[in-house]
Amino acid sequence: MLTSKISTASNNQPTDNRVAILNSSEKRSDQWSQLLISVGENRDRKAFAQLFKHFGPLLKGFAHASRNEGWFPGLGDDLVQEVMIKVWNKAAGYNAEKASATTWIYTVARNCRIDMLRRKSNTQHLPLENEDFWHEPDEVTPISLLQQKRSEDKIQASLAQLPKEQNQILRKVYLEGKSHAEASAELNLPLGTVKSRVRLALQKMQIIVSKEAQE
Amino acid sequence: MSNFTNHHPDESMLLEFSAGTLETAISICVSAHLHYCSHCRAQLLRLDQVGSQIMTQSDPMTLADDSFERVMEKIDSADEPAVDNNTNGSDLPFSVNKLINTSLVSKNWKRLSSSVDIARFSTGQDNFEVALHKIRAGGKTPKHDHEGLEYTVVLKGSFSDENAVYREGDFLLRQPGDVHQPMGAQNGECICLSALSAPIKPTSPLGFLIKPWLRINPM
Structure with a gap:
């Protein structure tokens, strides 16, 4: 697991410098996002294997936690497979300035879980998949991975309290x-x-x- | 996209959207609003971060030994995916655009009243009627009450009622008991997305005359 030590680096980053700052903060901030970038840019199988090892069991747990209509025993394994294939396929479009890998993979998993359950329980034709609701325009203000990591650490700490x-x-x-x-x-x-x-x-x-x- | 919207979904709606528990019809409206509203997109990111942290705190479950190999086999046997660059090719929200391209009940606008046209979507659920409404420039709609909930997002142009002017991206929720009389802006037609949970009831003395057209009525 990553150290949750929070750096005190300044928040006020000039935007023209943002890529450099994003890169310089990556190592300290979030290894999962780093790995996901590598999968997207280089089709890096080793990086993908590491992501799989970390997120696979969490995704299966997430599937089993569902108490929704349409739940079936094989949902866990199906979800892991569907989400990780999507992660591989969509990694090239992953933008670390919009969300950390953990948040990004969560949104993929949430959408997949809903769509899989709906396909099981609904006989009507559904023109929209849950995924269709998450096509937002690119943000004008990028958020560095370090900032995201900090706010996620804060959320994790405050959840516990x-x-x-x-x-x-x-x-x-x-x-x-x-x-x-x-x-x-x-x-x-x-x-x-x-x-x-x-x-x-x-x-x-x-x-x-x-x-x-x-x- | 810049943020000029003044009317937003409330936190509990955004949270349910983030958790994926919001009804389909309302999700369509929230996602349309997000297209225009950077404030709510920032809020949603934070809610998604909450979801992601709760997911990482769930109990991990052991995978079958060959699960990674099976995924790699599927990946290797499929074609290399096209890059998903999220382009929409339209000013409209992605989900609305997709509905227009795939799910219009009829290809043409239907006249609801002298100033309002409607185009209904078939969205695979029966709880809400989801539709586009077009109000002519300066067009007045009949004064009406609501029997159910109505969600509205302005997609193009603007309209006003007794309380305010509503512009592109504004998100409105009308509840039973809200009586109002929307009016299209003078300078151009207004197009809105709406999800309506029950027919509205006209309140004017001659309301019964217009009722047939108002089975489902905008805003």
């Missing part, structure tokens, strides 16, 4: 794939309570950024 009932709801939503309404039914809580717990958790983790602060 959340009150149990807030942590439980986030896990239900993200891991089990439950909507707020389903979570409210299962936990026997009013929908408003579920939403306010989620809101409190996001505030505590400083995920909610006010619109004023950003502009």
Whole structure:
């Protein structure tokens, strides 16, 4: 695992220098993103094998955590296979300035999991795959891997400090794939309570950024 | 794309979008809004980071010994993939563009009222009717209430109601009890994406006259 030591390098990077800064911070910041770049640029099989070794078991765990309609016992192995093939195929389009490898692979896995479950449980024709919702324009402001690594470390640390009932709801939503309404039914809580717990958790983790602060 | 939108989905909607638990029809609207709104894209990235950290904290499960080899075999037997450069070839959000190309119920606009046209999508779900609405420049829509929820995203042009002017990318949620009378901007037609969960009800005394056209009505 990476050291979670947080560097104190300045945040104010001139944009013309961003590639150099991105490169210089890569080694310290995030080996997985580095490996993914290498898969994209060089079709690097060794790097891909390392990613597979790290993410494969996590993806299988992620599949098994799902409590959604359409779940089937082979989902774990199918998901690992489908996600890792997508990772290989899409790696050339991976942009480390938009998201770290961990976040990028999570979004691929989330979309795959939903689409696989839908294909199992839905007989209607679905014109859109979940993946289609994630085609956003390129960001004007790149985010260095170091910045991303820092904010992910912060999120990881603050997740551990959340009150149990807030942590439980986030896990239900993200891991089990439950909507707020389903979570409210299962936990026997009013929908408003579920939403306010989620809101409190996001505030505590400083995920909610006010619109004023950003502009 | 720059950020001029003033009306956004709330945090719990974005979180459900990030976790993938949001209904398809609402996801279409949120993804359309994200196309225009850099603020919400930044917010979504942070929510995706939360998801990724929760995923890495899940219990890893052992894979079959040959799982890596099986994946490599599949990769080697397939053609080298084309680079996915995410280009859209349109000003419209990717998902809307795809719906227009694959899932229009009818290729032509249908007239809803003297100032509003509609083009419905078939999206493989029955909870919401997803459609495009076109309001003519300066066109007035009948005053109406909503029986269900209605999500709207402005795709082109602008429209206004008693409360505000809504411009490209703005995301609106109408709830039962919200009575309003939208009006297209004077300087050009306005195109909106909407997802409506139940028919609206006209509130004007002559509302019954227009009801047949208003089975599904914009905004």
